[in-house]
Amino acid sequence: MSGSFRRLISGRNTAVLLASLGAGTMATGAFLNENSSLAAETKRKLYPPSSDFPDLRKHNNCMAAALTPAVYAKLRDKLTPNNWTLDQCIQTGVDNPGHPFIKTVGCVAGDEESYEVFAELFDPVIKDRHNGYDPRTMTHPTDLDASKIKHGMFDENYVLSSRVRTGRSIRGLSLPPACSRAERREVERVVVTALAGLKGDLAGHYYSLGDMTDKEQQQLIDDHFLFDKPVSPLLTCAFMARDWPDARGIWHNNDKTFLIWINEEDHTRVISMEKGGNMKRVFERFCNGLKQVEHLIQERGWEFMWNERLGYILTCPSNLGTGLRAGVHVRLPKLSKDPRFSKILDNLRLQKRGTGGVDTAATGDTFDISNLDRLGKSEVELVQLVINGVNYLIECEKKLEKGQDITVPAPLVMFKK
Amino acid sequence: MPFGNTHNKFKMNYSAEQEYPDLSQHNNHMAKVLTLELYSKLRDKETPSGFTLDDVIQTGVDNPGHPFIMTVGCVAGDEETYDVFKDLMDPVIEDRHGGYKPSDKHKTDLNAENLQGGDDLDPNYVLSSRVRTGRSIRGFCLPPHCSRGERRAIEQLSIEALDSLEGDLKGKYYALKNMTEEEQQQLIDDHFLFDKPVSPLLLASGMARDWPDARGIWHNDNKTFLVWVNEEDHLRVISMQKGGNMREVFTRFCTGLTKIEDLFKNRGHEFMWNEHLGYVLTCPSNLGTGLRAGVHVKLPNLSKHEKFGDILKRLRLQKRGTGGVDTAAVGGVFDISNADRLGFSEVELVQMVVDGVNLLVNMEKRLEGGEDIEDMMPEQK
Numbered sequence: 167m168s169g170s171f172r173r174l175i176s177g178r179n180t181a182v183l184l185a186s187l188g189a190g191t192m193a194t195g196a197f198l199n200e201n202s203s204l205a206a207e208t209k210r211k212l213y214p215p216s217s218d219f220p221d222l223r224k225h226n227n228c229m230a231a232a233l234t235p236a237v238y239a240k241l242r243d244k245l246t247p248n249n250w251t252l253d254q255c256i257q258t259g260v261d262n263p264g265h266p267f268i269k270t271v272g273c274v275a276g277d278e279e280s281y282e283v284f285a286e287l288f289d290p291v292i293k294d295r296h297n298g299y300d301p302r303t304m305t306h307p308t309d310l311d312a313s314k315i316k317h318g319m320f321d322e323n324y325v326l327s328s329r330v331r332t333g334r335s336i337r338g339l340s341l342p343p344a345c346s347r348a349e350r351r352e353v354e355r356v357v358v359t360a361l362a363g364l365k366g367d368l369a370g371h372y373y374s375l376g377d378m379t380d381k382e383q384q385q386l387i388d389d390h391f392l393f394d395k396p397v398s399p400l401l402t403c404a405f406m407a408r409d410w411p412d413a414r415g416i417w418h419n420n421d422k423t424f425l426i427w428i429n430e431e432d433h434t435r436v437i438s439m440e441k442g443g444n445m446k447r448v449f450e451r452f453c454n455g456l457k458q459v460e461h462l463i464q465e466r467g468w469e470f471m472w473n474e475r476l477g478y479i480l481t482c483p484s485n486l487g488t489g490l491r492a493g494v495h496v497r498l499p500k501l502s503k504d505p506r507f508s509k510i511l512d513n514l515r516l517q518k519r520g521t522g523g524v525d526t527a528a529t530g531d532t533f534d535i536s537n538l539d540r541l542g543k544s545e546v547e548l549v550q551l552v553i554n555g556v557n558y559l560i561e562c563e564k565k566l567e568k569g570q571d572i573t574v575p576a577p578l579v580m581f582k583k
Numbered sequence: 584m585p586f587g588n589t590h591n592k593f594k595m596n597y598s599a600e601q602e603y604p605d606l607s608q609h610n611n612h613m614a615k616v617l618t619l620e621l622y623s624k625l626r627d628k629e630t631p632s633g634f635t636l637d638d639v640i641q642t643g644v645d646n647p648g649h650p651f652i653m654t655v656g657c658v659a660g661d662e663e664t665y666d667v668f669k670d671l672m673d674p675v676i677e678d679r680h681g682g683y684k685p686s687d688k689h690k691t692d693l694n695a696e697n698l699q700g701g702d703d704l705d706p707n708y709v710l711s712s713r714v715r716t717g718r719s720i721r722g723f724c725l726p727p728h729c730s731r732g733e734r735r736a737i738e739q740l741s742i743e744a745l746d747s748l749e750g751d752l753k754g755k756y757y758a759l760k761n762m763t764e765e766e767q768q769q770l771i772d773d774h775f776l777f778d779k780p781v782s783p784l785l786l787a788s789g790m791a792r793d794w795p796d797a798r799g800i801w802h803n804d805n806k807t808f809l810v811w812v813n814e815e816d817h818l819r820v821i822s823m824q825k826g827g828n829m830r831e832v833f834t835r836f837c838t839g840l841t842k843i844e845d846l847f848k849n850r851g852h853e854f855m856w857n858e859h860l861g862y863v864l865t866c867p868s869n870l871g872t873g874l875r876a877g878v879h880v881k882l883p884n885l886s887k888h889e890k891f892g893d894i895l896k897r898l899r900l901q902k903r904g905t906g907g908v909d910t911a912a913v914g915g916v917f918d919i920s921n922a923d924r925l926g927f928s929e930v931e932l933v934q935m936v937v938d939g940v941n942l943l944v945n946m947e948k949r950l951e952g953g954e955d956i957e958d959m960m961p962e963q964k
Contacts (some may be wrong), residue, residue, distance in 0.1 A: 213732030220731060221760070221796050248593055253730070260793050346637070347604060348597035376605065402786065409644050497914050 185211070215239035218253075220260045227272030228483075229259035230402050232290040246283045250276030250344050255284055258404035271295060271484050274404045276344030278337065278471045278479050284329045291483050292476075294528065296541040297580045299487075306477035309544035310453040311327025318446025318553050324560045325494045326532065332489040333432035333480045334464070335471040341481045342406040342431060350413040353433045360462035361426065362415050368455055370419035375411035391416055393430050405519065406431060423448075424455050432489075434478050445494070445556075449549050450563035477541060492552045495521055498559060499531035500566035506574050510562065513577040514555035515539055542580060551578070585773055592627070599623035602637075606643045611656030612675045612867075613643035621670060630667045634660030634728050635800050638789075639668055642862030645787035655679060658788045662721065662855045662863050668953035676860075676867055680925040689861035689871050692928035693841060695834040704827030708944045709877070710916065711880045713823035714836045714933065716873040717816035717864045719855040720847065725865045726790035726815060731797070732849075734813050736798040741812050744846035745801045752839055754803035756812075759795035775800055777814050790815060807832075808839050816864050816873075829878070829940075833933050861925060871925025876936045879905055882943060883915030884950035890960070894946070897963045919943065929944040935964065 219238050222230040233256065233567040235454055241252045259272025273291060275281055281288050281301075289301050299306075320328070335341060336356055339349045358372050386392035395410045396402055418425040436459070438452035460470060471479035477487035501507055511518055519534040535556055537548045562572040594602060603622050606614040625636045630643045643656025657675060659665055665672050673685045704712065719725060720740065723733050742756050759765055770776035780786060780792045802809040811819040820843070822836035844854060855863035861871035885891055886902075895902060903918040903944065904911040912918075919940060939961075946956045 213730060213736075217732035217735065218730050220793060257792060259793070346594045346597065346602055348594065348601035351601065403792075407645070407748075408641060408787075409604060 188494030215242045218242065220256070222260070224263050225259070225272070226264040226266060227259050227262070227270045228291040228294045229256050230264070231294060232287055237286050241284055242288060243388075244283055246277050246279040248277045248279070248340050248344060250280055250340070252284055252287070254343065254405070255280060255287070257278065257312060258400055261403040262400050270400060271482055273483065274343050274406075274481050275341055275479070275483070276372030277340045278335070280341075280448060281476060281479065281483075292486065292495070292541070295484055296487070297539065299542045303477045304542070305474045306541055307544040307547070308455060308472070308477055308488070309546040311546060312434045312446070312450040312453040312545045315446045315449055315549060315553065317557060318444070318449065318549075320445060320494065320496075320553075320556060321560050322443045324498070324563060325496045325556065326444060327439065327441050327446040327495045328448045329437065329439040329494070330445075330449055330490065330492040331435060331437040332452075332456070332491075332545075333435045333478070333485055334456070334459075334489075335433045335479050335481075337469050338469045339433070341433070342429060343404045343481060347409050347412060350409070350429050354415065354428050356463060356468055357426070357434055357459075358415070358417065358429055359466070360459055363462045364419070364455070365449075366459060367421055368413065368419050368424055368458065370417055370424070372415055372417040374413075374415040376414070386416060389418075389422055391418060391422075391425055393427055396466060398432070401431060404481075424451055426459075431482070432485070443494070445492070445549070445553055449492070453545070485540055487539060488543070488545045488548060490545050491540075492547055492549045493519075493534050493536030494552075494556055496533055496535055496559065497532050498563050501563045501572075502531055502533060504562075504566065504572070506572070509574050510559070511535070511555075513575050514558060515551060515578050515580070516555045516559075522542040587724075595627055596798075599626060602626065604640070606644070608647045609643070609656070610648035611654045612641050612678050613640050613656030613671070614648070616671060616674045616934065617679065625668055625670060628667050630661050630663040632661045632663070632724050632728065634664055634724070636668060638670070638728065639664060640672065641890040642784055642788040648783050654784060655866055657867065658790075658865050659725055659863070659867070661724045662719070664725075664859060665863065665867075672867060676870065676925070679868055680871070681923065683926045687926065688858050689925055690928040690931075691856070691861055691872070692930040693837040694930065695830070695837040697930040698830060698833055698933055698937070700941075701830035701833065701933065702828050704829055704878065704937070704940055705944050706826045708881045708947060709808075709827035710881065711823065711825050711879045712827060712829040712832045713821065713878070714829075714832055714874065714876040715819060715821040716836075716840070716875075716929075717869055718818045718820060718843075718860070718873075719863055719865075721853050721855045724815065725817070726813065727788040727865060728752040731793050734793070737817050738799065738812050740847065740850065740852060741801070741810070741818060742799075743850065744843055745810060747846050748803070748839070748842060751805055751835075752803050752808055754801055754808070756799055758797075758799040760798075770800060771881070773802075773806055775802055775806075775809055776878065778812055780815070784958065785815060788792070788865075795870050803874050808835055810843075815866070816869070827878070828875070829933065829937055833876070837929070869924055871923075872927070872929045872932060873924060874929050874932050875920045876933045877918050877920030877941055878936070879916055880919055880940060880943065881916050882919075882947050885943060885947045885956075886912065886915060886917060888946075888950065888956070890956075894943070894961065895919070897961045899935055899964045900939045 215238055216235060219235050239484040245251060254276055255273045258274055264270045268432050271291065292299060292301055317341060336353055339345065339353050361372065364370060373386065396407050401407065414429045416427055423438060423440055435457060438448045438455065440448050478489050480489050515538050516535050517538045521532055537552050539548065558575060565572050599619060599622055603619050631633045638660055639657045642658055648654050677683055720737055723729060723737055745756060748754065780791050785791060798813045800811055807822060807824050820840055822832045822839065824832055836854040847853065862873050864870060864873050899922050900919050901922040905913055905916050905918050921936050923932060942961060946959055949956050
């Protein structure tokens with residue numbers, strides 16, 4: 167603990183100490199009254215950054231790897247225009263040391279400006295998480311032209327369902343960790359108003375979490391659409407579950423193929439899904455739906471948070487860029503038992519999850535297979551990558567069925583440097 | 584620690600109606616009191632350390648409560664919270680503490696000599712006796728709001744003070760983040776270890792941030808005097824032992840507390856206290872004495888009697904399971920303690936427990952003998 171700090175907590179002469187820390191006469195005056203509490207600003211100076219620096223020795227997340235005492239000291243007293251602080255960005259990473267084998271991100275943005283004001287933390291975190299992507303020098307391609315997709319129809323003997331999801335944030339409103347109730351309600355209002363303008367196969371209905379009937383709730387559960395108050399401490403420690411279920415809800419089209427979550431981990435999560443293997447159609451609906459929603463909010467003077475360095479801005483740095491996870495539920499009984507399975511997935515830049523989603527285990531032989539990457543490749547590129555990869559996995563499965571051997575493909579290159 | 588952009592006049596760009604929480608499903612003291620008008624009046628205020636109305640009420644917004652149990656639903660982030668937000672806190676306090684008014688004065692009495700009897704609760708029934716309270720160090724923010732630097736300063740001050748205790752109070756500090764597996768197991772076996780809170784009531788207020796940084800347990804070598812540092816309050820002070828000698832437990836409690844207070848004063852610090860609210864703690868439910876004096880007592884027959892609840896109410900006692908708050912009784916053994924915290928002194932509350940438990944045990948003996956207890960029914964205290 168720094169010397170001046172020890173003097174502070176054991177000495178009586180706080181006025182002198184304050185003066186030595188440059189707190190000024192106003193604060194000194196406040197201190198002469200022993201019973202008064204500390205003003206926030208003078209407190210910052212009384213507790214130097216070194217005394218507030220978190221103990222990250224047992225931590226294994228991207229934030230802990232990037233946050234040095236020097237970076238902390240530089241950024242601790244900065245504020246975004248919405249008064250969001252570094253401590254608030256990193257609270258989730260301080261509270262959740264992580265797992266020796268799984269490296270979580272450990273920080274969140276409270277608003278669009280967080281990524282700028284706290285760039286000295288977020289840039290290395292982004293590099294770490296996104297394969298060396300450097301926001302200072304690189305640009306992210308956005309491409310929602312689904313007509314470019316090739317071979318987007320899977321063998322339905324293997325692929326049971328196809329799904330594409332992403333998130334979108336409404337520019338000018340704080341993100342879920344930081345938003346006030348009024349802002350969150352404003353996000354809901356803006357999005358629900360826009361969605362009411364969707365027509366044809368996209369026409370649908372909004373179900374507010376707080377107002378839905380038991381029957382509606384059961385239907386949404388049966389359709390696997392309902393989201394619950396987060397229980398993961400990664401999310402709750404990032405303040406995103408405040409005021410639950412106020413201004414949270416689920417919108418879906420009548421066909422139940424296009425679904426939007428409002429005010430869960432992001433302002434919106436947009437999901438296109440179908441049973442079966444028609445990934446191309448799923449992606450077409452995804453792009454079409456997104457474009458229409460964007461148009462509808464623009465008509466009312468709103469836009470999505472986006473810039474060419476980071477692509478679409480979302481709460482968690484892991485979802486920057488496309489925010490896109492395109493995946494299938496696919497049966498791979500033989501391949502999943504082959505010792506080369508993990509390596510094949512790695513080289514194809516795919517990840518496996520259980521069919522309950524992140525943090526679940528696979529049941530039986532059915533896996534959720536999706537893209538690992540989010541930033542640095544466009545939506546079209548990532549969906550094509552998943553299509554090519556899953557087709558390859560199915561080829562492997564078929565070969566193994568016939569007793570033939572399979573080969574591990576060469577690793578895909580992430581960025582053209 | 585601010586939640587969201589709560590320290591920000593930016594929120595004033597939205598109307599009070601737009602920001603006002605939906606409390607229509609809620610059943611806690613805060614929700615009963617916080618009308619839209621009151622929210623409007625208080626929402627642009629903050630304490631000198633920057634704690635705002637939304638910070639105060641977040642836990643009550645996030646935890647609607649239970650139809651049968653009335654939780655408090657608000658917390659203080661510093662001593663000034665009770666003043667800056669008195670228009671909310673005063674009615675909550677009045678409701679929670681039996682009609683205690685803003686003009687009332689609270690008596691503090693930590694002179695154990697003033698207790699009558701209490702050294703001979705029947706050990707065939709009374710298995711253990713315990714007294715706990717909390718203390719906050721003036722000048723520091725409370726657990727929902729403190730920064731890591733402040734929390735560490737509180738820990739450091741506490742360690743220095745506690746290290747100076749002597750005689751039967753001499754003991755050792757175990758920092759939660761440094762303890763060995765062996766130490767941890769011992770503390771668990773002694774029922775001393777506290778864990779990271781899991782109750783959403785506590786988590787939603789921000790008090791579990793940075794766990795386990797600057798949290799720890801101190802206890803004397805005899806294992807009869809225990810201090811929790813930086814759990815729900817700056818300090819929780821506990822005196823306990825097996826058997827029914829509540830008097831001895833309370834005497835040690837008072838001696839220990841007084842010594843600790845002196846040690847802090849010698850270092851230029853005092854406890855948060857005033858003559859209206861007594862000792863100031865994080866939760867309004869613990870104001871005044873912050874004192875819970877209780878026993879684990881076997882009442883298998885009495886607990887099945889239809890008037891058990893009513894008897895406890897008249898004696899101003901409450902029952903809990905032997906795991907503490909939110910647990911159920913096991914094997915007819917109950918945790919019986921005072922229901923009040925504010926408006927009665929420490930001595931008065933412990934007296935109520937001593938006298939009340941004596942009566943309960945006598946009732947149990949009667950019922951064991953097959954006789955009834957009608958003539959023993961107490962008056963409402």
